[in-house]
Amino acid sequence: MIGVFRAAWIIARKDLVVEARSRELAYTTLFFALSCVLVFSFALVHGAESPGADRATDAAFHSQLAAGILWVSIAFSGTLALGRTFERERQSETLRALLLAPVEHAAVYLGKLVTLLVLMFGVDLVVLPVVGFLFDAPLGAAPGLLLGVIAAGTLGFAAVGTLFAAMLVRAHSRDVLLPILLYPIAIPVILAGVRGTAAIFAAEPDLGSAFLWFSMLVFFDLVFVTLALWTFGPAMGE
Amino acid sequence: MTDAVFDFREVEVRDVSKHYGRRRALAHVELTGRAGEILGLLGPNGAGKSTLLSVLATLMRPSGGEVRYGGRLAQEVGDRLRGRIGVLGHDLYLYGDLTARENLEFFGRLHRVANLKVRVDQALDAARLTDRARERVSGFSRGLRQRLALERSLIHDPRLVLLDEPFTGLDDASTTALADRLRSLRDAGTLIVMATHDFDSADGLVDRAWCLQSGRARLLEAAGPGLGSLRERYRRALVEASA
Amino acid sequence: MVPALLVIAAILLAGSPFVVDAAPYEASMGIVSKIFYFHVPFAAAMLTSTFVSGIASAIYLIRRKPVADFVALAAAELVTVFGVVVLVSGPLWARKAWGVWWVWDPRLTMTLVMWMIFAAYLILRRFGGPGSEVLSAVVSIFGMAVAPFVYWSVNMWRTMHPQTSVVPTLPSSMAEPLWWCMAAIFSLYAALLLVRVGIERNRAALEAAYIALED
Numbered sequence: 001m002i003g004v005f006r007a008a009w010i011i012a013r014k015d016l017v018v019e020a021r022s023r024e025l026a027y028t029t030l031f032f033a034l035s036c037v038l039v040f041s042f043a044l045v046h047g048a049e050s051p052g053a054d055r056a057t058d059a060a061f062h063s064q065l066a067a068g069i070l071w072v073s074i075a076f077s078g079t080l081a082l083g084r085t086f087e088r089e090r091q092s093e094t095l096r097a098l099l100l101a102p103v104e105h106a107a108v109y110l111g112k113l114v115t116l117l118v119l120m121f122g123v124d125l126v127v128l129p130v131v132g133f134l135f136d137a138p139l140g141a142a143p144g145l146l147l148g149v150i151a152a153g154t155l156g157f158a159a160v161g162t163l164f165a166a167m168l169v170r171a172h173s174r175d176v177l178l179p180i181l182l183y184p185i186a187i188p189v190i191l192a193g194v195r196g197t198a199a200i201f202a203a204e205p206d207l208g209s210a211f212l213w214f215s216m217l218v219f220f221d222l223v224f225v226t227l228a229l230w231t232f233g234p235a236m237g238e
Numbered sequence: 239m240t241d242a243v244f245d246f247r248e249v250e251v252r253d254v255s256k257h258y259g260r261r262r263a264l265a266h267v268e269l270t271g272r273a274g275e276i277l278g279l280l281g282p283n284g285a286g287k288s289t290l291l292s293v294l295a296t297l298m299r300p301s302g303g304e305v306r307y308g309g310r311l312a313q314e315v316g317d318r319l320r321g322r323i324g325v326l327g328h329d330l331y332l333y334g335d336l337t338a339r340e341n342l343e344f345f346g347r348l349h350r351v352a353n354l355k356v357r358v359d360q361a362l363d364a365a366r367l368t369d370r371a372r373e374r375v376s377g378f379s380r381g382l383r384q385r386l387a388l389e390r391s392l393i394h395d396p397r398l399v400l401l402d403e404p405f406t407g408l409d410d411a412s413t414t415a416l417a418d419r420l421r422s423l424r425d426a427g428t429l430i431v432m433a434t435h436d437f438d439s440a441d442g443l444v445d446r447a448w449c450l451q452s453g454r455a456r457l458l459e460a461a462g463p464g465l466g467s468l469r470e471r472y473r474r475a476l477v478e479a480s481a
Numbered sequence: 482m483v484p485a486l487l488v489i490a491a492i493l494l495a496g497s498p499f500v501v502d503a504a505p506y507e508a509s510m511g512i513v514s515k516i517f518y519f520h521v522p523f524a525a526a527m528l529t530s531t532f533v534s535g536i537a538s539a540i541y542l543i544r545r546k547p548v549a550d551f552v553a554l555a556a557a558e559l560v561t562v563f564g565v566v567v568l569v570s571g572p573l574w575a576r577k578a579w580g581v582w583w584v585w586d587p588r589l590t591m592t593l594v595m596w597m598i599f600a601a602y603l604i605l606r607r608f609g610g611p612g613s614e615v616l617s618a619v620v621s622i623f624g625m626a627v628a629p630f631v632y633w634s635v636n637m638w639r640t641m642h643p644q645t646s647v648v649p650t651l652p653s654s655m656a657e658p659l660w661w662c663m664a665a666i667f668s669l670y671a672a673l674l675l676v677r678v679g680i681e682r683n684r685a686a687l688e689a690a691y692i693a694l695e696d
Contacts, residue, residue: 010347018335088335096297097331101348102321160623167619172610180604184597185623188630191590223626231619234542237299258611260691299545 004110007103011111015085016118025084025119033077033123037130040069063201066135067194071153073127075190078120078157079179082165085116090169105233113162113228120154137201145210146200152217153193156224157186163228167235189224192216244318245397246308247273249294249429254303255453256289263289264300265453271429273397276420278440279433280458280472281450287433288328290450291400294431295325307398321349324396328403330387334376338367338386341375342393349394361389364419380407388416392423399423401432405439417443441468449475483679486672493665500658514578518658520570522666524592527563528628530556530670531595534602535625538618547685548678550614553621555677557602559670560624564596591630598624 019025044065089095098108128150132139139146164181168174196213199206249271256264264286271277279287292298293305296312296319304311312319325331332341342358351357362368365385375383384407391399405413420430420443434440440447448455449472456479458471465471501518534556541549571589572582583589598620605617 007348010344014333014336014340014344017340018333021335091329092332092334093327093329094331094333096327097325097345098348099297100295100320100323100325102318102350103348104317163619167616168609171605171613171616173608177605177609181601181620184594184601185620185627187594188591188627224623227623227626231542231622235615235619237297257692260688262692262695265695 003103004107007101007107008110008114011098011108012114012118015111015115019115019119025081026122028084029077029081029119030123030126032080033073033127034130036073036076037069037127037134040072041065041134044069060203062135063137063203064198066131066137066201067198069135070127070131070197071190071194073131074120074124074150074154074193075157075183075186077123078116078154078161079182081116081119081123082161082182083175083178085112086165086169095166095169099236105236106229108236109162109166109228109232112166113158113225116158116162117155120158121151124150124154135201138205141205142200142207142210145207145214146197149193149196149200149210149214149217152214152221153189153196156189156217156220159221159224159228160185160189163232163235166232189217189220192220243321244308244315245322246310247397248306248308249398249431250306250309251290251294252303252306254290254293254300254305256286256293256298256301262453264293266303267453267455269448269455269457271398271431273427273429274424275445276424276430276432276443278444278447278468279431279450279455280435280437280440280447280468281433282435285450286453286455287450288402289453290455291325291327291402291431291433294398295323295400296320321394322397324391324394324399326387326391326399326401326404328406330383332375332383332387332390335374337372337374338362338365338378339371341386342390345390346393351394357393361393365389366415381409381412384408385412385416388419397427397429399428399430401430401434403434403436404432405434405436413439437467437469437472444468447472449479451476451479454479483672483675486668486675490665490668490672493661493668497658497662497665500661514574516570516574518662519666520567520574521659522663523563523566523570525663526666526670527560527567527592527595529667530560530563530674531599531625531628533674534560534599534621535628538621538625542615542618542622548682550618551678551681551685552674553618554606554681555674557599557617557621558677559673560599561596561603563670564592564599567592568596587630591627595624595628598627 086095089098095108098111099105101107128146129139131137161178161182165178168177168181171177192213196210196217199210199213251267251269254264254267255262267286267290269277279290281287289298293300296305307315307319307322333344336344339358339362342361343354346354346358359368362371365388367382367386370378370382375386378386384404388401388404391401404416408416417439420432424430424445432440432444442461446460447458447468449458450456456475458468458475459465461468461471466474497518501515534553537549537553537556540546541553571592575584576582602617602620602624605613605620609616
């Protein structure tokens, strides 16, 4: 048991050291996330409303929009980061070398998951204020719960994404197959994330609702991580 | 999960087959190896050499047949079996963004190598890379990477060493050095299985060899006076196989 | 087994229009509500199939028995096929009952998501290359894990979609036609599943024969 966590940490630390050196993945993923926010904002928001006009409905619409755009950006940039992380392991087939370590394969999954989470949480922490700024969203209304919803949702997405990206490393058409497989399964997580975030961003924050969505996200996280740990080993041994 | 060290002196491949749908990669392969031997798998590309090495490395499950390590199946022994196997793949398994030293340290830690620093220094020395230890591997030539990759595969003192085309891209000096290294490993009791199509380098190095073609393995005659070079014995085996 | 099931299914299905016709009209929706008698059984069969596929996939992942893989594949296909029926019959009903083809409520959304998960399973099988049997098994297991939310999502939040508590409280004049159609559609499901598994078995036997031929 300790062996699994120890090995996972060795793997994660290696990835984080590599990333800290070049920061290629961090910069590109972050920039992509911000581009997503802008693209979706331009696509969905109609021009500049005058400040006084009907603030109530504007606010309701904007809180939904802000939440949705935030989560779409997280999902898309997360998919990109997943693809890049495992593309690196594909060169020189180093994923096979990891699977040759004398420890349960689940350690490889955990190590990769930790690395991805560090990356995605970093992106979350930058994109969240940007969205708050663009949509005048009340980030301070319930900061703890807000961060909880974001973290739990990101974890759920990353848990399934890491599993699928690793599985697809040696498959054909893996670039396009990852979103095709990942998005339908991640939709419940994203849905809960959006609803929870929107409840907090609303003009009158509905914290009871938000907490319900948060609990649902935690439940998804438990189910997905557990399933991923069970299935990773069998799936990777051809 | 027990931490007891597992070891074996013999590897048996019994009637191993591997197919993907209608495509057959290995067909009823039988071979045995003992500690202190160098075995050769000879054949053209696509003959099944890499597949057989993957099966021996426990990375792939055969469609039929079994592989026994010291009489036991991989599933019986568990994850620690991999601690006794070292693999030098065709793609070398090195992280380009890490330095030579970091690569060795990383894999050494994963394999829980004792006295890691000393072992890494020894490995760098054996690969003659001590003065380039702090350079990133992405800047190395193929030959240098090959030397480093070999040491990486040996850093945990494996009982079974699997090499896929180890002589690719090596100059004469490196080839001789590699052959000497393999011989000293064999004398120390390691079982080495090497897939290659470089007959000249393998001649005189391998104790026994199999000719692989379309997934089938055929044992070559042992070396002896008047029997010819490895290449000639290989050709004879091919002729017999098609007869 | 298969012929017997097909005969049963055929008889039940042939009788179903008459049975449904005899049922009383539902108060608010008129004749359109009779889609209920087909929509619900197909939805139930679709949901059942996700569990069949998920469980078979788990068995395949652990034991690597080929027949488990065949069942997982057949069940996944049936999820998508029966899913199409559900996702077409539902909106037909919705258009008349609610005035719109679709609403974004949890049950409809989750049913569509289930459909997409298993459609993705099939795409992976088709385009993923060798080894995709094992990978798709993982997809199927996750699909099964998400499935309970389809059923319970209606009860967890107030939605436009009728509650699941409607079924147990039906008057017998409506319950009987429903169970008739359930029996019909489930026999059809079982028959289709067995036929499809049989096809996969034959395909595998053919491939084994090709390989044996080379020996």
